[in-house]
Amino acid sequence: MARSSSYEVPGAKDAMNKFKQEVANEVGVNLKQGYNGDLTSKQAGTIGGNMVKKMIRQAESQMSNNN
Numbered sequence: 001m002a003r004s005s006s007y008e009v010p011g012a013k014d015a016m017n018k019f020k021q022e023v024a025n026e027v028g029v030n031l032k033q034g035y036n037g038d039l040t041s042k043q044a045g046t047i048g049g050n051m052v053k054k055m056i057r058q059a060e061s062q063m064s065n066n067n
Helices: 012-027 041-066
Strands: none
Touching: 012 041
């Protein structure tokens, strides 16, 4: 069974980690390099939720520019 954190695009892992760090900084969550198991569920959800919102916004923008 594949891990859910596997990436289809080579180099995407580093880019996603950088993106995660940027979003964490924006929402005021202190992320450290490596393991962050001490984050609360709320903190982790805030980071993940904001990442998804930004990715959707970017995809919508790209789609509207292609039409």
